[in-house]
Amino acid sequence: MRPSIFQTLEKAASDAGKRNTMATANLKKAVGIDFGGTETKLARVNERGKAEAAASFPTAEAPGPDAWIAAVAAALPQLGLSNEPETLRREIVGIGIGAPGFTDFERGYIYDLTNVPGWKAVPLADRMEARFGVRTRVDNDVNAMAMGECTFGVGRLYQHAVFVTLGTGVGGGLLIHNRIYRGAHSMAGEIGHVSIDLNGIRSPQGVGGLEQYVGNRAIVERAAAALRAGRASALRERYAGDFSRLTPRDIAAAATAGDALALEVFDFVALCLATAFASIAYLLQPQVIIVGGGVAQAGPVLFDPLRRHLKDRLSPLFYDRMDVRPAALGAAAGVIGCAALALAES
Amino acid sequence: MRPSIFQTLEKAASDAGKRNTMATANLKKAVGIDFGGTETKLARVNERGKAEAAASFPTAEAPGPDAWIAAVAAALPQLGLSNEPETLRREIVGIGIGAPGFTDFERGYIYDLTNVPGWKAVPLADRMEARFGVRTRVDNDVNAMAMGECTFGVGRLYQHAVFVTLGTGVGGGLLIHNRIYRGAHSMAGEIGHVSIDLNGIRSPQGVGGLEQYVGNRAIVERAAAALRAGRASALRERYAGDFSRLTPRDIAAAATAGDALALEVFDFVALCLATAFASIAYLLQPQVIIVGGGVAQAGPVLFDPLRRHLKDRLSPLFYDRMDVRPAALGAAAGVIGCAALALAES
Incomplete structure (x- = not known):
């Protein structure tokens, strides 16, 4: 079997580590664009997965494809790059874009972005290549994060991994034989809709979709409902009278400090995740499930009960051969993952 | 992309169709061995997926690997084949075995067969190759059936398929990019343990594993409990007083004849299957889910409510792009699938 691009990149990163005093000027570079509903973040990322320069613009100020592409062109000089095709082509190997919605990776096509108006049926890769003259890859944002985490983060040591991101929404990406698996129509990995309860x-x-139980709103609502019902908790003093303004971060902090209600909330989140993860393990038997996104920052108050419930719900033949690990890339996972989409083929 | 072995086989089958008066003597052949807990079935299968000759022996009469391999040697002449390596090597391209338990396909190794004593830690492919001199592949029985269905049955027109078999147990096999996907440790596809209820x-x-709700015993027990509770049904006359002797086939026949209780039982089975299938669709987005095994013979009383519940539980982006179809190979699926394991590499 030929070495995968991941192995190649990993080897490159490892070789690079041995001579890390070398200038980074000769490393391949790509631009990652994390196209968010609120903000569009850009970074120049090198083949070691390091973001060398960053820029951003509010997505609402560049409504629709024409304005958005113009805003990208305006931002490239902030990354120390040209926005003229002839020059840019010598500076980077490509551009990778992670978009918040349904995309077709093969065609570089955006079907629809749920929370961004004006983005129905856009052949974005073609539009970008026509404007900037460099190869452009378009994927959904969660696949892009999975790609980054599997290329430069925790997943780089595995060939079969499942990446899950926990936030307002719950999404996922699948690594199968070292490649992101996108299914028959580019939409695989929708872990947030895996059912944990037929009723x-x-x-x-x-x-019964997982996201309905462990998405940010569900977590806050569970704690808020208990507080409204009069339950004692250190959380009571925060946002008293308007418990819906609590955040998963507040609840995680209270749980870490030993608050019983907050611990119960995270135990329930862990139980729901374990139910879905057990199904995923029986179906795909990955080597690792990597958990990223804001809620994963909760740390042991999430991961300890998660491993306990998972052990209770899996045969040892599966549990003993699968890791569950927090993601490693943190806040930069988005842009780095987007750049990885372009670097992977260079 | 190079044509997959499935495409090659399909093309061969199609070409063969055009000249189907030609003698079959020149077609490649393999031996498929469906190693069941009760009976071991063998067939000589040609590269068009046709079983040309068959034989069998009771598994209990050949206890353990030595006796079993000797029984296979004794059966080969019944298939018109030699059991001498020098001759057999010219007659067939290989042997494929589907075993009822945990196997390691890469190593051709049997970890353990749940219902067959004396089969712990057996390097069966090595043992067979030493005795018969032909390449031998060992997989679990459900993967073998999936392989057969995907090579010669319904799945031959798809690149991404999920195969589910419904019987005493509920198992599955995954076709990803035209190849059976076995996961990190050869145990992927355990659809019977996908959870449909966290409690x-x-x-x-x-x-909450699917098999607990739609396995043969669960189906019979659900009908029997309603009958014991006094529920009116055409099923009451059968096995009166010992309703646990009912079979899924009895219940399917009653449902087809319009019996309300039997229809309810199949509607519940369909609801449980739809819950798991929706999770599988969101996770993998296959082009088709193929349903085989005894219970799938129920026909429209199963498939009609199954499609209805699935439509209710999936976004149209997924539902409209996925088929749900009964398996095509029927009773011979086992041996043909086993032979396909060997033919796929020839």
Whole structure:
């Protein structure tokens, strides 16, 4: 079997480590664009996965494809790059974009971005290549994060991994034989809609979907409901009277300090995650499940009960052969992952 | 991309169709061995997926690897084949074995067969190759059936498929980019343990596993409990007083004839399957889910409510792009699938 691009990149990173006094000027570079509903973040990222320069603009100030591409052109000089195709082509190997919605990676096409108006049916890769003259890859934002985490983060040591991100939404990406697996129509990895209860909470996507139980709003609402019902907790003093302004971070901090209610909330989140992760393990038997996103920052108050419930719900033949680990890249995972989409083929 | 072995086989089958008066003597052949807990079935299968000759022996009469390999040697002449390596090597391209338990396909190794004593830690492929001189592949029986269905049955037109078999146990196999995907340790595809209820029925494998709701015993027990509780049904006359002797086939026949209780039982089975299938669709987005095994013979009383519940539990972006189809190979799926394991590499 030929070495995968991940192995190649890893070897490159390892070789690079041995001579890390060398200038980085000769390393391949790509631009990663983390296209968020609120902010569009850009970075120049080298083949070791290091963001060398960063820029951003508010997405609402560049509405629709024309304005957005113009805003990208305006931002490139802030990354020390040209926005003229002839020059840019010599500076970077490509551009990778992670977009918040349904995309077709093969065609570099955006079907629809749920929370960004004006982005229905856009052949974005073609548009970008016409403007900037460099190869452009477009994927959904969670796949891009999975790509980054699997290339430069925790996943780089595995060939079969599942990446899950916990936040307002719950998403995922699958690494199979060292490659992101996108399914028949580029939409695989929707872990937030995996059902954990056939009679559970209904959403537009189905019944009992994981996101309905462990998304940010569900976590806050669970704590708020207990507080409104009069439950004692250190959380009571924060946002008293308007408990819906609590955040998962507040609850995680209280849990870490030993607050019983907050610990219960995270135990329930862990139980729901373990139910879905056990299904994923039986189905795909990955070597690792990597958990990223804001809620994963909770640390041991999440991961300890998660491993306990998972052990209770999996045969040892599966549990003993699978790791569950927090993601490593942190806040920069988005742009680095987007750049990895372009670096992977260079 | 090079044509996959499936495409090659399909093309061969198609070409063969055009000249189907030609003698089959020149077609490649393999021996498929469906190693069941009760019976071991063998067939000589050609590269078009046709079983040309068959034989069998009771598994209990050949206890343990030595006796079993001797029984296979005794059966080969019944298939019109030699059991001498020098001759056999010219007659067939290989042997494929599907075994009822945990196997390691890469090593051709049997970890353990749950219901067959004397089969712990057996390097079966090595043993067979030493005795018969032809390449031997060993997989679990459900993967072998999936392989057969994906090579010669419904799945041959798809690149991304999930195969599910419904019987005493519920198992599965995954086709990803035209190849059976076995996960990190050869055990992927355990669809029977995908959870549909985080607070559901406990088993040694976890909580809420699909098999606990739609396995043969669960189906019969659900009907029997309603009958014991006095529920009116055409099923009452059969096995009166010992309703646990009912079979899924009896219940399917009653449902097809319009019996309300039997229809309810199959609607519940369909609901449970739809919950798991929706999770699988969101995770993997296959082009098709192929349903085989005894219970799948129920026909429309299973598939109609299954499609209805699935539509209710999936976004149209997923539902409209995925087929749900009954398996095509029927009773011979086992041996043909086993032979396909060997033919796939020839």
